[in-house]
Amino acid sequence: MRTFRIETWGCQMNTHDSERLEGLLRSEGMAPVENNSGAELVLLNTCSVREKAVHKIMSRIGELERLSPRPTIGVCGCVAQQEGKALLKRSSAIGFVLGPGQIGRVLEAVRAVEQGERTIFTGFDPEEDYHFQTIFRKSSTRGMVTVMEGCEEYCTFCVVPYTRGREVSRPVDDIMREIEGLTGVGVREIELLGQTINAYVCPETQTTFAQLLSRVSDLNGVRRLRYVTSQPRHFGPDLIQVLSEKPNVSRYLHLPFQSGSNQILKKMNRKYTREEFLTLISDIQLSVPDLNLSTDVIVGFPGETDEDFLQTLDILETVRFGQVFAFAYSPRPNTPARKYTDQIGESVKKERLHRLFEITDRISTELNQALVGTIVSVLIDSHSRRTDRDWQGRGEDNRVVNFPVTGRERVADIVDVEITRAGTHSLYGQIVGRETGPALPVL
Numbered sequence: 001m002r003t004f005r006i007e008t009w010g011c012q013m014n015t016h017d018s019e020r021l022e023g024l025l026r027s028e029g030m031a032p033v034e035n036n037s038g039a040e041l042v043l044l045n046t047c048s049v050r051e052k053a054v055h056k057i058m059s060r061i062g063e064l065e066r067l068s069p070r071p072t073i074g075v076c077g078c079v080a081q082q083e084g085k086a087l088l089k090r091s092s093a094i095g096f097v098l099g100p101g102q103i104g105r106v107l108e109a110v111r112a113v114e115q116g117e118r119t120i121f122t123g124f125d126p127e128e129d130y131h132f133q134t135i136f137r138k139s140s141t142r143g144m145v146t147v148m149e150g151c152e153e154y155c156t157f158c159v160v161p162y163t164r165g166r167e168v169s170r171p172v173d174d175i176m177r178e179i180e181g182l183t184g185v186g187v188r189e190i191e192l193l194g195q196t197i198n199a200y201v202c203p204e205t206q207t208t209f210a211q212l213l214s215r216v217s218d219l220n221g222v223r224r225l226r227y228v229t230s231q232p233r234h235f236g237p238d239l240i241q242v243l244s245e246k247p248n249v250s251r252y253l254h255l256p257f258q259s260g261s262n263q264i265l266k267k268m269n270r271k272y273t274r275e276e277f278l279t280l281i282s283d284i285q286l287s288v289p290d291l292n293l294s295t296d297v298i299v300g301f302p303g304e305t306d307e308d309f310l311q312t313l314d315i316l317e318t319v320r321f322g323q324v325f326a327f328a329y330s331p332r333p334n335t336p337a338r339k340y341t342d343q344i345g346e347s348v349k350k351e352r353l354h355r356l357f358e359i360t361d362r363i364s365t366e367l368n369q370a371l372v373g374t375i376v377s378v379l380i381d382s383h384s385r386r387t388d389r390d391w392q393g394r395g396e397d398n399r400v401v402n403f404p405v406t407g408r409e410r411v412a413d414i415v416d417v418e419i420t421r422a423g424t425h426s427l428y429g430q431i432v433g434r435e436t437g438p439a440l441p442v443l
């Protein structure tokens with residue numbers, strides 16, 4: 001097979017896994033193609049965190065099967081790990097199934113298909129080599145770097161511990177080498193990735209996540225530093241101190257709380273209470289007042305009463321997150337919550353979600369409008385989705401900012417933008433200066 005195409009669903013971990021897959025296929029001389037026709041191999045890098053996502057993937061397999069000529073399909077990611085052999089039975093177009101812990105074996109799987117074999121590589125090998133040298137990175141401005149794989153929190157609604165395996169932290173020296181390689185070629189923003197990133201502990205030196213973040217922020221050329229996803233119960237004062245002391249650590253924090261009710265948090269196995277979460281938020285805001293907070297919320301978890309739901313709304317009103325990723329609960333295979341007998345009806349979930357979005361949209365709009373008239377430092381990513389006459393980038397707090405192209409700037413420049421308009425999901429402004437971000441070494 002000489003040509004391929006990768007379609008990616010789900011979180012940043014999957015986006016980064018696709019960069020790893022692409023790098024390995026390119027290293028064998030295979031060429032990417034951008035449209036349906038022409039790719040001999042189509043990799044579906046899948047997400048199984050919600051039922052809807054799995055349905056979409058199954059219907060995509062059906063569409064690909066009907067193409068002529070029919071490509072070979074490689075199912076990768078969390079659905080691959082979850083469904084395994086069943087996928088091969090589902091469609092003869094599927095040549096291999098490759099779980100997220102087996103990405104390094106994609107070329108082995110491709111060669112097997114070329115020999116007429118269909119393979120399944122699932123499960124986790126803690127000794128698996130992580131070859132960052134072959135990663136194919138799509139962005140020249142931002143570099144994603146995995147610091148740990150897997151999760152051992154076992155929230156009762158979540159498939160991740162079953163699809164991505166146990167927590168495995170990478171050695172700190174290996175991470176630093178990868179980041180130095182990225183800044184050496186001009187990457188300006190580093191995004192550290194891990195499902196519960198603040199549980200990171202270096203297996204060789206016992207370096208904690210707060211220490212790792214501090215070391216990375218001190219590296220020459222790291223203009224901006226982001227990290228996802230933090231678990232509230234692992235968020236200690238050492239990490240808050242790093243956020244308050246390091247100007248290049250992003251003014252954006254994603255901190256999922258999932259529910260505002262203690263009885264639901266307990267059933268979710270989140271291991272913190274609403275009071276502990278609110279105390280943590282106020283400690284963080286006290287030390288880093290300009291932080292843009294975002295969160296994840298599940299609505300309609302089994303047994304959620306009106307009172308439980310109101311407590312979730314109360315946290316949203318109290319904390320005032322800049323962005324909220326909220327979803328109706330959907331039962332997932334292998335998870336304890338699937339078997340709970342007090343499931344909530346779909347119409348109740350829908351109505352609660354609607355009420356929640358009314359509140360979160362209002363708050364996001366108010367927070368964004370408060371920025372009109374201020375000047376924000378923006379890293380330019382690309383032209384805006386709507387028109388090539390505008391740039392799109394992100395502020396230090398991760399807010400999306402659009403502004404007109406003047407012809408004197410390029411992708412990866414950092415410019416000062418005065419905000420003139422604000423919507424619910426983005427800001428609009430005009431360039432008033434350049435390169436006056438944090439006082440860090442210029443590349």
Ligand code: SF4
Nearest residue numbers: 151153154155158160
């Ligand atoms: S912390 Fe909970 S929700 Fe997050 S990946 Fe782990 S099990 Fe899933």
